[in-house]
Amino acid sequence: LSRLAGVAARLDGFLPARxxxxxxxxxxxxxxxxxxxxxxxxxxxxxxxxxxxxxxxIRNMFSPRAAxxxxxxxxxxxxxDSYFWRSVELTLVFSITVVSLQIVLGFVLALILSRVRKxxxxxxxxxxxxxxxxPIAMGLTWRFMFEPTTGVINWIxxxxxxxxxxxxxxxxxxxPGIMIADTWQWTPFVAMILLAALRAIPPExxxxxxxxxxSLAQMLHxxxxxxxxxxxxVVVLIRLVDSIRIFDLVYVMTxxxxxxxxxxxxxYNYTIFQSGRIGIMAAFGFLMLVFINVLVAAVLxxxxxxxxxxxxxxxx
Amino acid sequence: xxxxxxxxxxxxxxxxxxxxxxxxxxxxxxAAKPESAINTAxxxxxxxxxxIANYALLFTRFEFDRxxxxxxxxxxxxxxxxxxxxxxxxxxxxxMRLRQGENLALFILSLRFMPAVVVVLxxxxxxxxxxxxxxxxxMILIYVAFGLPFAVWLLxxxxxxLPPDxxxxxxxxxxGLLRILWRIxxxxxxxxxxxxAIFTFVFGWNEYLYALVLTETNAITVPIQxxxxxxAYSVLWGPLSAAVVLQLLPMIVVVFILQRHIVRGLTxxxxx
Numbered sequence: 001l002s003r004l005a006g007v008a009a010r011l012d013g014f015l016p017a018r019x020x021x022x023x024x025x026x027x028x029x030x031x032x033x034x035x036x037x038x039x040x041x042x043x044x045x046x047x048x049x050x051x052x053x054x055x056x057x058i059r060n061m062f063s064p065r066a067a068x069x070x071x072x073x074x075x076x077x078x079x080x081d082s083y084f085w086r087s088v089e090l091t092l093v094f095s096i097t098v099v100s101l102q103i104v105l106g107f108v109l110a111l112i113l114s115r116v117r118k119x120x121x122x123x124x125x126x127x128x129x130x131x132x133x134x135p136i137a138m139g140l141t142w143r144f145m146f147e148p149t150t151g152v153i154n155w156i157x158x159x160x161x162x163x164x165x166x167x168x169x170x171x172x173x174x175x176p177g178i179m180i181a182d183t184w185q186w187t188p189f190v191a192m193i194l195l196a197a198l199r200a201i202p203p204e205x206x207x208x209x210x211x212x213x214x215s216l217a218q219m220l221h222x223x224x225x226x227x228x229x230x231x232x233x234v235v236v237l238i239r240l241v242d243s244i245r246i247f248d249l250v251y252v253m254t255x256x257x258x259x260x261x262x263x264x265x266x267x268y269n270y271t272i273f274q275s276g277r278i279g280i281m282a283a284f285g286f287l288m289l290v291f292i293n294v295l296v297a298a299v300l301x302x303x304x305x306x307x308x309x310x311x312x313x314x315x316x
Numbered sequence: 317x318x319x320x321x322x323x324x325x326x327x328x329x330x331x332x333x334x335x336x337x338x339x340x341x342x343x344x345x346x347a348a349k350p351e352s353a354i355n356t357a358x359x360x361x362x363x364x365x366x367x368i369a370n371y372a373l374l375f376t377r378f379e380f381d382r383x384x385x386x387x388x389x390x391x392x393x394x395x396x397x398x399x400x401x402x403x404x405x406x407x408x409x410x411x412m413r414l415r416q417g418e419n420l421a422l423f424i425l426s427l428r429f430m431p432a433v434v435v436v437l438x439x440x441x442x443x444x445x446x447x448x449x450x451x452x453x454x455m456i457l458i459y460v461a462f463g464l465p466f467a468v469w470l471l472x473x474x475x476x477x478l479p480p481d482x483x484x485x486x487x488x489x490x491x492g493l494l495r496i497l498w499r500i501x502x503x504x505x506x507x508x509x510x511x512x513a514i515f516t517f518v519f520g521w522n523e524y525l526y527a528l529v530l531t532e533t534n535a536i537t538v539p540i541q542x543x544x545x546x547x548a549y550s551v552l553w554g555p556l557s558a559a560v561v562l563q564l565l566p567m568i569v570v571v572f573i574l575q576r577h578i579v580r581g582l583t584x585x586x587x588x
Contacts, residue, residue: 028493029412036405036424036468043461044427047438054437112332115325125571127333128578129340132567134522136539137560140546141343144553150355152342184339189582196579234583245431248524252543266433266525273437273529285434292429 048289054282061276074283084284086260087268094175094264095243098182099236105183106190106235113191114198124195127188135185135248142181143168143253168254171261178253178262182243190235197231198224229306237299241292340564347371347557354553370558378545378555380538380562387537390452391520394459398467399513401460406471407501411480421472427465432525440529450532458526463516470515470581474508475501511577514570521566538563 058070078084109127116123130138145153146167154164167177201224209219225232247266250256256263256271263271265288272281345361346354353364374380408414409421439458440449448454482504486496502509527537536544542559545552574581 025412026414029408029414032404032408032412032493032497033420035401036464039401039461039464040424040427043457044430044435044465047435047442048430050438050442051434054441109332112325112329116329117323117326119326119330121575123329123333125575125578127336129337129567129571131582132518132522132571133340133564134524134539136522136524136542137343137563138339140542140556141339141560143546144346144557145339145342150357152359155357155359184336188336192579193583238583241429245433247433248539252524252546266431269433270525273440278437278441281437282434285431285437288431289434292431293426296426296429 051282051285054278055286057279057282059278061278070279074279075287077280078283078287083260083263083268087263087265090175090260090263091244091246091265094179094182094246095240098179098186098243099239101179101183102187102190102239103232103236105187107194109187109191110194110198113195124192128192129188130185131189133185136252138185139181139249139252142177142184146177169258171258174254174258174261178250181253182246182249185249186239186242190239193231193235194228197228201227230303230310233299233303233306237296240295240299244292244295245288343557343560346553347561349554351554370554371562373552373555374558374562378541378559380541380559383536383538383541384562386452386535387521390455390459390535390537391517394456394463394520395513395517397456397460398463398516399509402464402467402471402512403502403505403509404497405468406475407497409468409472410475411483421469424465425469428469432462436525436529439526443530449530450534452535454530455527455535455537458530459520459523462523462526463519466519467512467516470512471505471508473580474505474512477508478504507577511574511581514574515581518567518570521563 055074056069056071057067058073059067113120113123113127145151148154148164148166148169151167153167157164165173168174205223205227206219209223214222245266246264247270250262250264250267251270254262256267265284269281269284269288272284347370348366348368349360349364350367350369353360409417414420443449443454446454448457478501483496483500486500491499522539523537524539524543527540528543531537531540538559542556542563545556545559571578
């Protein structure tokens with residue numbers, strides 16, 4: 001570093017004043033970034049590379065001496081592991097279901113809230129509360145409410161003359177139970193974002209549509225949904241990534257059980273960690289990372305294309 | 317049209333919001349119940365003697381004094397460090413016109429999408445090698461790394477909103493860079509900084525997986541202690557509900573403070 005500083009100092013003498021100011025500015029810009037970059041390299045980049053290295057090793061936490069290079073053996077083992085495919089399937093089913101539910105419910109909620117006259121601020125502040133409560137606290141609350149014999153949910157269902165269920169204690173309704181808890185927690189998030197986007201639609205457009213006597217369905221189809229597209233894509237992206245890597249809520253509600261009925265990817269990966277199979281765990285984590293990155297890149301590309309199309313439409 | 321009908325939507329929305337929050341009242345109600353009114357076949361709604369016994373039990377039996385202090389120390393200190401480190405970085409990324417600035421910012425953001433399960437293993441092995449497992453210091457370090465990408469990205473958005481003229485003037489007056497940051501940028505961006513700090517605090521306060529893997533007894537945080545209460549063979553829903561209420565109570569304060577900044581923070585500044 002001192003050598004570089006020396007070079008910079010020598011350059012200083014040669015360059016005209018304006019250029020010199022730019023180059024010292026650049027140094028100072030990097031200096032301000034230094035603590036952040038240092039921390040991120042030590043605590044994010046290095047661990048990621050380390051995880052990549054571990055994924056190529058046959059290694060067990062409980063017999064560290066026996067560790068050796070195994071190439072892609074861990075990945076091969078995962079591909080042959082039926083639990084792995086089970087967890088992939090469950091994660092995809094879970095993510096697609098909850099994100100669709102949350103988008104639909106959130107959109108309805110946003111439309112209702114956008115028509116509110118007086119209480120808007122208060123209601124928006126209250127409804128967002130679930131998003132800020134930890135999945136641990138909320139997962140346990142739902143687990144308490146889902147108790148088969150003493151839980152309040154089965155009691156309400158019975159009062160309404162509806163069939164009760166084992167919920168988290170049975171293999172059939174455990175995953176739907178978690179989906180309900182997740183949807184309860186994240187629908188307000190979707191609603192608040194869509195509401196912000198709805199409010200950003202210029203009122204003249206809505207007014208014009210009203211003068212043209214568009215029905216609500218037409219208005220949704222022709223104006224609101226097209227204008228909400230980019231925001232919708234961002235929301236879907238954030239929610240998809242979060243539900244693909246979901247751990248806390250599932251772990252605290254069911255630990256992946258009963259049986260394998262809620263064994264989503266992160267939870268299964270954690271059980272691999274508990275069994276000490278470091279290499280396999282790292283390989284699994286890496287696959288998740290790659291999958292999420294590909295997904296994010298694909299969605300961002302879609303977003304860029306939508307924006308380009310919009311700009312072209314504007315130009316016309 | 318002046319009819320009471322125009323508030324129908326307000327009433328409908330209020331009813332939806334009130335129903336939506338039912339799980340929160342239910343857990344708060346349970347926390348105030350004596351043991352005998354909790355695990356009943358027919359739920360008890362009003363007919364019970366309210367008690368603080370469940371909260372008292374948290375402190376006498378489940379060490380909540382120590383665990384709360386742990387959480388406050390770890391999350392408080394890590395938030396302070398995160399913001400101190402993130403403000404200069406965000407400033408550099410917004411105002412210093414680095415050629416790679418935009419790419420660098422995007423790269424920092426991408427770290428935010430990393431699944432915790434990927435890095436928790438390397439962290440565990442690194443921490444074991446350095447004797448950082450189950451230490452407050454180690455947890456602070458983790459939470460700084462965990463909060464930093466988000467904080468830098470969000471702050472960058474807030475700093476972009478500031479008018480650059482004042483700093484330009486200060487620069488012409490030959491104020492040093494750190495002084496410009498401290499005397500001009502920080503005061504102007506203080507609400508943005510406060511919002512970022514609150515969000516960083518919330519993420520740390522609610523974090524679970526890192527704490528689960530990297531702590532044992534000494535440095536455990538509130539979410540870990542709560543989840544440990546259910547590991548026992550009989551679940552004590554009374555104290556557990558009280559613990560849940562304690563954990564979510566600060567969040568009620570948080571949503572009222574944040575109000576209009578919530579959407580922006582939750583979407584990493586993508587939507588203002």
